[in-house]
Amino acid sequence: MKTNTLHNALHVVFDLDDTLYAELDYVKSSFAFLAGIISNSYGSGDCENLVTELLELRRLGLSNPISALWDRLKLPESGLPEAVAAMRGHRPQIEPRDGVIDFLNILRQADVKYSILTDGRSLTQRQKIAALGLGDAAHIYISAERGVSKPAIEAFAQIVQDQPSIEKFVYVADNPSKDFVAPNQMDWLTIMLKDDGHHIHKQDLSLPMPMLPRISVKSFKELPQIFGFASTLFPGSQDASGTAASAP
Numbered sequence: 001m002k003t004n005t006l007h008n009a010l011h012v013v014f015d016l017d018d019t020l021y022a023e024l025d026y027v028k029s030s031f032a033f034l035a036g037i038i039s040n041s042y043g044s045g046d047c048e049n050l051v052t053e054l055l056e057l058r059r060l061g062l063s064n065p066i067s068a069l070w071d072r073l074k075l076p077e078s079g080l081p082e083a084v085a086a087m088r089g090h091r092p093q094i095e096p097r098d099g100v101i102d103f104l105n106i107l108r109q110a111d112v113k114y115s116i117l118t119d120g121r122s123l124t125q126r127q128k129i130a131a132l133g134l135g136d137a138a139h140i141y142i143s144a145e146r147g148v149s150k151p152a153i154e155a156f157a158q159i160v161q162d163q164p165s166i167e168k169f170v171y172v173a174d175n176p177s178k179d180f181v182a183p184n185q186m187d188w189l190t191i192m193l194k195d196d197g198h199h200i201h202k203q204d205l206s207l208p209m210p211m212l213p214r215i216s217v218k219s220f221k222e223l224p225q226i227f228g229f230a231s232t233l234f235p236g237s238q239d240a241s242g243t244a245a246s247a248p
C-alpha cells in the first residue's frame with residue numbers, strides 16, 4: 001500500500017468511548033461536574049468527597065449512583081433531571097489515549113480522512129469529541145442523531161454510501177458484543193483496542209468468530225505498522241531495525 005495513494009483507498013473509522021479515550025475518565029469528569037452542582041446550588045458536601053462517594057456507589061454496582069446520592073443528601077427531587085441534563089451536556093475533562101494524536105497526525109499527513117461512529121446522545125458525544133480536539137473528523141455518526149445504533153449494519157452502511165470512492169474501510173473499536181459484527185460482514189478491516197483493565201465494558205472473546213475483530217492491538221502505537229506507515233513518522237513506535245545504532 002503506497003502512502004501517496006492512500007487517501008483514495010483508505011478511510012479509518014473510530015469508535016469513541018473507550019477507544020479514542022478512557023471512558024472511566026468521562027465518568028469521573030461527569031461525577032465532578034455533578035458534585036459541583038450539588039455543592040454550589042445546594043451547599044451540600046465537599047466536591048471531592050462527593051466524587052469519591054459516587055465512584056464508590058458505582059463500583060458497588062448501583063445502576064444509578066447519582067440518584068442514590070441525591071436521595072441520601074435529601075436534595076429536592078425536582079432538581080435531579082436538570083442536574084443530570086447539565087451533566088450530560090458538560091464539556092468533559094478527557095484526553096485522547098496515548099498514541100491517538102500521533103496516529104491521527106500520520107493520517108492527516110497522508111491525506112487519509114477519518115470518521116467517528118459512536119452510540120450515544122448527540123450533545124454528550126459531541127462535547128467529548130470537542131474536548132478531545134477531533135473536530136476535523138470527516139464525518140461524525142452518532143446513534144441518537146441517526147436513529148440507528150450498533151450492531152445494525154445500517155450504522156455502517158451509511159459511511160460507505162457517503163464515501164463511494166473509498167476502497168478499504170477500517171473500524172477501530174473496543175467492544176466485541178456490538179462493534180465488529182457488521183463491519184466484518186461488510187469486509188472492513190476490524191481492529192480491537194484491548195482492555196487495559198479499566199474499560200467500562202468487558203471484552204468477551206468467547207463470542208462467535210463473526211463478532212470478533214480481525215486484529216487486536218494493545219495500543220494505538222501499533223497502528224502505523226499495521227497500515228504500513230514508516231515507523232520513523234511515529235516516534236513512539238518500536239522499529240526493530242532502528243536499535244542497531246546503540247549496539248557496541
Ligand SMILES: [Mg+2]
Pocket residue numbers: 015016017018019173174175
Ligand atoms: Mg466503545
